[in-house]
Amino acid sequence: MPKRWEYWLYPELRKFDPADCGRALQKAKDARLDWTEIMGITLAVALTVFLTRYSAAGFGLFERVGAALANLVVAIPLLLVFAAPFYVRRVRRGLRAQLKERFR
Numbered sequence: 001m002p003k004r005w006e007y008w009l010y011p012e013l014r015k016f017d018p019a020d021c022g023r024a025l026q027k028a029k030d031a032r033l034d035w036t037e038i039m040g041i042t043l044a045v046a047l048t049v050f051l052t053r054y055s056a057a058g059f060g061l062f063e064r065v066g067a068a069l070a071n072l073v074v075a076i077p078l079l080l081v082f083a084a085p086f087y088v089r090r091v092r093r094g095l096r097a098q099l100k101e102r103f104r
Helices: 004-008 011-015 017-030 034-053 062-102
Strands: none
Touching: 004 011, 011 017, 011 062, 017 062, 034 062
């Protein structure tokens, strides 16, 4: 049984029987990334790297470790914001493909 947020994120799930939603979601998540999604994720990673760059010149060991940890705390949410829509797009595309197959 899908969670409430999954119905919100993937409205296509409403067209599946609740007992089949888990299998349909897994199959959709196994879909290959298309060119748009690959480029979008690549740009998301590049933008995150650009936004989280810093100069460690003159930093001591503890300052470098602290800066790296702070960088990680900033980079993870940025990746979620910039790259997640492309993963959601892939799953939704996979669900639509299953629906199209089913109604042929």
